[in-house]
Amino acid sequence: MKKIIKYVITDILRNKIVLAYTACLLAISFSVFSLEDNSTKGLLSLLNIILIIVPLISIIFSAIYIYNSAEFIELLVSQPLKRKAIWMSLFTGLATSLSIALLVGIGLPVCIYEFSITGIMMIVIGVFLTIIFTGIAMLAALQTRDKAKGIGITILLWLYFSILFDGLVLFLLFQFADYPLEKIMVGISALNPIDLGRILILLKMDVSALMGYTGAIFKNFFGTTTGISISFVILLLWVIVPVKISLNKFNKKDL
Numbered sequence: 001m002k003k004i005i006k007y008v009i010t011d012i013l014r015n016k017i018v019l020a021y022t023a024c025l026l027a028i029s030f031s032v033f034s035l036e037d038n039s040t041k042g043l044l045s046l047l048n049i050i051l052i053i054v055p056l057i058s059i060i061f062s063a064i065y066i067y068n069s070a071e072f073i074e075l076l077v078s079q080p081l082k083r084k085a086i087w088m089s090l091f092t093g094l095a096t097s098l099s100i101a102l103l104v105g106i107g108l109p110v111c112i113y114e115f116s117i118t119g120i121m122m123i124v125i126g127v128f129l130t131i132i133f134t135g136i137a138m139l140a141a142l143q144t145r146d147k148a149k150g151i152g153i154t155i156l157l158w159l160y161f162s163i164l165f166d167g168l169v170l171f172l173l174f175q176f177a178d179y180p181l182e183k184i185m186v187g188i189s190a191l192n193p194i195d196l197g198r199i200l201i202l203l204k205m206d207v208s209a210l211m212g213y214t215g216a217i218f219k220n221f222f223g224t225t226t227g228i229s230i231s232f233v234i235l236l237l238w239v240i241v242p243v244k245i246s247l248n249k250f251n252k253k254d255l
Contacts, residue, residue: 001085004076008093009100012065018101021057025049025105039114040205043122046106047201050126051194054102055133056158062094062137063154067147087250091138091243095131102126118204125197128235132193133158135242142249165192190231193238200231 012018028049033042066073069090076086106126110119140153169188189195 001089004086004089005093005096008090009097012094012097013100017061018097021061022101022105025102026109029106029109033109033113040118043110043114043118043205046110046122047198050106050122050129050201051198052162054126055129055162055194058098058130058133059137059140059154059158060151061098062134063141063151064147065094066090066138066141067150083251084247087138087247088243091135091246094138095134098130098134099127102130118201121204122201125201128239129193129197132235132238132242135239135246139242139246139249142246142253161192161194165195190234193235196231196234200228 029046032045033039035042073086073090077083103123107123110123136157137154140157141150143153144150169185173185189199
């Protein structure tokens with residue numbers, strides 16, 4: 001298992017796409033902090049990169065890698081190796097490689113310019129989103145053998161979590177504006193890891209006042225130690241559940 005993980009990490013870290021991804025994140029991060037007088041404003045500028053670009057690259061690259069490694073996976077399955085070990089090695093290698101790229105591209109500049117609780121929270125959320133969307137991509141890749149269709153599924157999933165989900169939530173809020181839905185919104189936010197990550201970062205930046213009464217509700221829950229602990233448990237479940245489902249499918253899949 002360790003040999004497979006080492007091979008996957010080495011293979012991905014030498015990939016030109018990952019090197020370009022790391023270089024772009026590094027250039028954007030240093031540029032943002034250099035242009036802003038206040039490093040906190042720099043973190044706000046990086047927020048969209050963490051919440052939009054990182055999940056997009058993680059989900060598409062992971063899906064493409066799984067499809068391109070089909071023959072390698074078939075070779076491993078033909079060996080006296082457990083399927084669980086093979087699949088978990090691939091997941092660990094992918095998630096670790098993309099997390100290293102994130103830590104170098106965004107983590108390093110953040111630690112240099114804004115080494116604070118807010119900066120650390122942003123890095124941690126970025127790593128969580130990388131791992132979560134890697135797991136979702138691997139699950140999507142098992143749904144069909146057609147590479148184009150599989151990549152299309154991953155793009156639709158990314159669109160849902162990053163854009164459509166917020167639209168649906170706003171639609172519900174407008175439709176039921178006469179009802180007190182603020183507390184329900186706390187539970188709904190758990191259904192989207194990107195939204196959950198955004199709330200945790202914004203609360204650490206202490207801009208919840210801009211979110212009105214709903215922001216006060218979020219701060220009363222997510223701002224407490226219990227709320228933060230529950231939030232990270234939910235993010236951990238977003239890691240475990242897709243990987244567990246994909247592992248069960250992989251064990252039963254006829255390659």
